Amino acid sequence: MAEAPQAAAIELRGLRKRFQEGDTERTVLESVDLVIPPGQFVVLLGQSGSGKSTLLHLLGGIDSPSSGSVCIGGVDLTALDERRRTLFRRDRIGFIFQFFNLIPTLSVLENVTLPSELAGLPRPALETAALHLLGQVGLADRASTMPDRLSGGQQQRVAIARALLHQPLLILADEPTGNLDEHTGEQVLRLLVALTRQQGRTLIMATHNAAIAEQADRVLRVQEGHLLEAGPAAAPLTA
Numbered sequence: 001m002a003e004a005p006q007a008a009a010i011e012l013r014g015l016r017k018r019f020q021e022g023d024t025e026r027t028v029l030e031s032v033d034l035v036i037p038p039g040q041f042v043v044l045l046g047q048s049g050s051g052k053s054t055l056l057h058l059l060g061g062i063d064s065p066s067s068g069s070v071c072i073g074g075v076d077l078t079a080l081d082e083r084r085r086t087l088f089r090r091d092r093i094g095f096i097f098q099f100f101n102l103i104p105t106l107s108v109l110e111n112v113t114l115p116s117e118l119a120g121l122p123r124p125a126l127e128t129a130a131l132h133l134l135g136q137v138g139l140a141d142r143a144s145t146m147p148d149r150l151s152g153g154q155q156q157r158v159a160i161a162r163a164l165l166h167q168p169l170l171i172l173a174d175e176p177t178g179n180l181d182e183h184t185g186e187q188v189l190r191l192l193v194a195l196t197r198q199q200g201r202t203l204i205m206a207t208h209n210a211a212i213a214e215q216a217d218r219v220l221r222v223q224e225g226h227l228l229e230a231g232p233a234a235a236p237l238t239a
């Protein structure tokens with residue numbers, strides 16, 4: 001899919017998301033405008049239920065806004081039909097979830113290569129790249145292991161390799177260490193940040209880990225439907 005060469009990694013304009021619950025309509029996000037240039041690491045804060053996952057789903061094309069536009073790498077997801085949006089998501093977005101979502105019947109290597117194979121990338125080159133990435137996440141010797149033989153931190157490192165293999169435009173991580181102990185979680189986050197920085201990728205991460213937020217280029221907070229610059233005075237966005 002064609003992309004403008006200098007396009008922002010993310011451009012949101014007038015984004016609004018409402019959910020219908022019976023007779024009541026709940027506005028989760030309202031008037032969200034945001035521009036993120038390529039290569040930045042952005043942390044997303046916000047209380048439980050504030051709308052962090054909703055925003056990540058809109059950025060990844062998992063869900064559609066009620067109004068407004070979502071441009072990723074210059075491609076307006078709201079202008080794509082469902083099939084094209086699915087293909088865009090598969091080819092250009094990397095997801096890392098709290099629960100690692102590995103396929104239990106596939107080996108570590110197969111879990112890492114599967115999404116890229118589905119995207120039509122050639123298998124021998126993929127395996128070489130996947131083994132290299134598994135080395136970078138410290139799992140070079142576990143390629144043929146089944147996921148249930150790995151610790152939680154190791155499983156999340158497999159998920160990181162899987163999310164990075166197809167060289168996505170945007171990596172979305174939704175509380176990726178919520179299921180890990182604090183020490184392991186922080187190690188995994190540091191690895192994810194280091195790898196995405198090394199590859200020059202854009203990473204948006206919902207996390208409550210203050211040490212990781214300190215490493216971010218930008219920290220945003222979802223609060224009462226609005227997206228604010230996080231900081232002592234929770235200022236409105238200037239983007």
Ligand SMILES: Nc1ncnc2c1ncn2[C@@H]1O[C@H](COP(=O)(O)OP(=O)(O)OP(=O)(O)O)[C@@H](O)[C@H]1O
Pocket residue numbers: 019020021028046047048049050051052053054055
């Ligand atoms: N499919 C849906 N239908 C109706 N309401 C929804 C739906 N998805 C999310 N919501 C509502 O939107 C609000 C924001 O939810 P969201 O999961 O985005 O919050 P969050 O900040 O990620 O929370 P947490 O930190 O607990 O994961 C919540 O009130 C939730 O109930």
